[in-house]
Amino acid sequence: MPSLSQRGAAFDPEGSLPPSRLDFHPGDDYFTHPGEPFGEAALGLAIGPLGMRLEGLSGSQAAALRERFRPFVTDLPAAYVTIALRNAGVEGFLRLASAGGGPEVYRLESRASGRRLVLWSYEFAGWLDAGAGKALLALARPEGPLFDRGLENFLRVLTASFILEQGGFLLHASGVVRRGKAYVFFGPSGSGKTTVTHFSPGDTVLSDDLTLIVKRGEGTYEAAGIPFGLAHHRTPETSGSFPIASLNRLVQSPVVRREPLGRARALGEIAASLPFVMQETRQAARAIEIVGRALDGIPAHRLHFRKDDAFWGVVEEA
Amino acid sequence: MDLQAVLAKNPNAAYRIYDGKATVVLPDQAEVDVLNEVGSAVWDRIDGARTLAQILDSVVEEFEVDRDHALSDMLEFVAVLREHRMVR
Numbered sequence: 071m072p073s074l075s076q077r078g079a080a081f082d083p084e085g086s087l088p089p090s091r092l093d094f095h096p097g098d099d100y101f102t103h104p105g106e107p108f109g110e111a112a113l114g115l116a117i118g119p120l121g122m123r124l125e126g127l128s129g130s131q132a133a134a135l136r137e138r139f140r141p142f143v144t145d146l147p148a149a150y151v152t153i154a155l156r157n158a159g160v161e162g163f164l165r166l167a168s169a170g171g172g173p174e175v176y177r178l179e180s181r182a183s184g185r186r187l188v189l190w191s192y193e194f195a196g197w198l199d200a201g202a203g204k205a206l207l208a209l210a211r212p213e214g215p216l217f218d219r220g221l222e223n224f225l226r227v228l229t230a231s232f233i234l235e236q237g238g239f240l241l242h243a244s245g246v247v248r249r250g251k252a253y254v255f256f257g258p259s260g261s262g263k264t265t266v267t268h269f270s271p272g273d274t275v276l277s278d279d280l281t282l283i284v285k286r287g288e289g290t291y292e293a294a295g296i297p298f299g300l301a302h303h304r305t306p307e308t309s310g311s312f313p314i315a316s317l318n319r320l321v322q323s324p325v326v327r328r329e330p331l332g333r334a335r336a337l338g339e340i341a342a343s344l345p346f347v348m349q350e351t352r353q354a355a356r357a358i359e360i361v362g363r364a365l366d367g368i369p370a371h372r373l374h375f376r377k378d379d380a381f382w383g384v385v386e387e388a
Numbered sequence: 389m390d391l392q393a394v395l396a397k398n399p400n401a402a403y404r405i406y407d408g409k410a411t412v413v414l415p416d417q418a419e420v421d422v423l424n425e426v427g428s429a430v431w432d433r434i435d436g437a438r439t440l441a442q443i444l445d446s447v448v449e450e451f452e453v454d455r456d457h458a459l460s461d462m463l464e465f466v467a468v469l470r471e472h473r474m475v476r
Contacts, residue, residue, distance in 0.1 A: 089452045177432035334409030337423035341413055361395075362404050 088166055096195045098183055099204060105159040108212055116144040118284040118286070118294040118311055119236050126155040126302045128212065128229065135221075136222055139297040141309040144234035151203045151232055153225075163190045178223070187350075189227055194220030198228050200235050209334060222298040228281065230346040237285035239360055242343040243317075245276030245293045251315035253385055254281055254292035255373070256343045261320040262375065269379040276306050284311050289367035316369045319383060323374035327382050336370035337362055389463055390443065396436035397473045405432060412474060420473065424450060424460075428467050434475055440466065 107126030112136055115122040121144070127135070136143050165175050165360045178191045182197035182323070186197040193216040196207035207224050230240040244258035244263040255266045264278040276295035284292045294315050295306025319331060320341045331339065340361050341348065348354045397403075403412040410428035412421045423431055429450060433443045444462055445446045448455050 073408050077440070128402060332409070333406040334411050334428075337404065337411040338420050341411060342420045347417050348413060351400045351402050351415050354415045358402060358404050358411060358413060362406055365406075 079087065079142060080361040081215055081306045093165055094160060095179065096163065096188070096190055096208075097168050099198060100195070101188075101208075104154075104206060104208055105157040106156055108157060112141075114144045115139055115297075116309060117142060117296050118233065118238070118282045120229060120232055121150040122225070123152045124155060124226075124290065125152060131155075131213065131217075134148040134213075138218075138305070141306060144298045151198075151200075151205055153228070154205055155221075156206065156208045157212065158210045160210060162192055162296040164192045166192075167205060179226070182350060186194065186233060189224065191220070191223060191246075192205045193217075193250075194224050196224050197335075198231060200232055220225075221230070222282065225298045226296070227346045229282070229298070230344070231353070233284070234280060234356055237360055237363070238291070239344060239357060239364070240282050240296070240346070241281050241317075241340065242279070242345050243281040244278045245281035246270045247274040247276060247293075247297060247312045248382070248386070250312065252276065252312040253315050254293055254317045255320050256281075256317065256340065258343070262322055262377075263320065265377055266320070266375070269377075269381070274307055274312075276308070276312075282311075283314070283364060285339075285364070291368055293365055314368050316371055316385065318371050318373040321374050323373055324376055326375055326380045326384055328373045331370040331372050333362070333365050333370075336365055339372075340365075340370070389440065389466065391441040392439050394436060395432055395434050395466070395469075396415055397431075398474050398476060402473055403431070414427070414472070415475065417473065419427070419472065426453075426461070430462055430465060431474075434469075 107127035108131055111127040111129050111132035112123045113127060113132050138245050178189065180187060180189045185201050186199045188197045193209060193210045196205060198205035205228055209217055209220045233240055241256050243254050244267050245252055246267060253262055257263060267275045267278045276293055279299055280296055282294040282296055284290050284294055291314050294311035294312035297305055299305060337358060341358050344357055347357045371387065373381060390409050400416050401414055402414055403410050405428055406461045408425045408428055410431050426447065429447050430443055433446055444459055
């Protein structure tokens with residue numbers, strides 16, 4: 071019985087909060103009286119079908135984010151989700167396990183509280199309510215790498231949760247658009263997601279890490295990038311979404327070939343590559359239901375590839 | 389293992405069966421398992437009500453396999469399910 075496990079990636083603590091022996095796990099009472107907003111500025115983002123409105127930003131924060139998320143910045147229409155940013159008022163939440171400075175698995179804690187999903191990590195704590203379209207995010211720093219990382223990590227989780235409400239899902243995958251069609255390459259860290267983007271010159275790279283699978287109609291799905299790639303991943307070149315040609319589970323091999331994945335196997339492989347939404351049973355059940363439906367309309371393959379561009383000849387055959 | 393034992397799925401397990409094969413997610417263990425067709429049939433019948441003997445009879449009938457062989461396979465499979473805490 072094969073077992074596919076999600077494992078956390080090694081976390082480089084550079085730029086992290088000072089080591090401390092004690093974690094601060096925020097209870098509901100912490101969010102009853104959240105800290106002050108950073109300012110009165112707001113920013114609109116369009117991530118696939120998700121409209122986001124970030125409120126409580128300072129002017130400089132809004133200007134920096136407008137530049138960083140540029141392809142995704144939009145006017146402020148009626149947002150699908152409103153995210154209220156607050157100054158956390160504390161030095162941090164989770165602390166590095168050791169003072170030695172060695173790598174540790176990035177820790178992200180979560181719990182359900184009524185309809186809310188509460189999240190906290192080193193530099194942020196927040197909650198999101200998919201039904202109400204609201205979220206609150208408290209950040210320990212007003213600027214710099216810790217502000218960026220806390221904001222983007224929270225928005226990644228938020229995107230993964232909210233896209234399920236729209237019948238889509240966020241996949242740990244790279245996405246490349248060639249001749250108007252999106253090819254999605256997924257698998258665990260080290261499987262080659264970034265590598266395939268390097269062998270796609272002239273193509274549009276949606277992501278080398280997280281690709282959004284968007285439901286556009288019954289049985290019709292498109293792929294899009296998200297701009298929350300942290301410092302070490304590419305920012306998507308476009309906010310557009312593109313019809314999906316295929317989903318490809320990457321396997322490194324000297325012989326380039328691909329084979330169809332049966333639906334159950336494809337579902338298992340994809341479920342193991344769904345970030346953030348598999349920790350809670352109801353959400354996990356919803357996620358695999360949605361992926362199962364998507365597989366009715368999207369062909370899935372196991373792609374054996376080596377580190378050159380020969381895989382494109384196989385992938386584009388169909 | 390007692391064939392009169394009654395097992396129940398781990399209530400935290402989320403699963404779907406497509407093309408006769410079950411994909412099982414165990415959120416609290418960060419684990420995803422895909423079962424083969426016979427394993428999926430056993431998994432689907434584990435409901436907190438049927439005994440292992442009843443499940444065995446049902447599987448033998450559906451897949452037209454030798455009972456002794458099926459018994460051996462099923463007990464081995466159930467042991468794996470228990471080891472993975474997929475059933476109680």
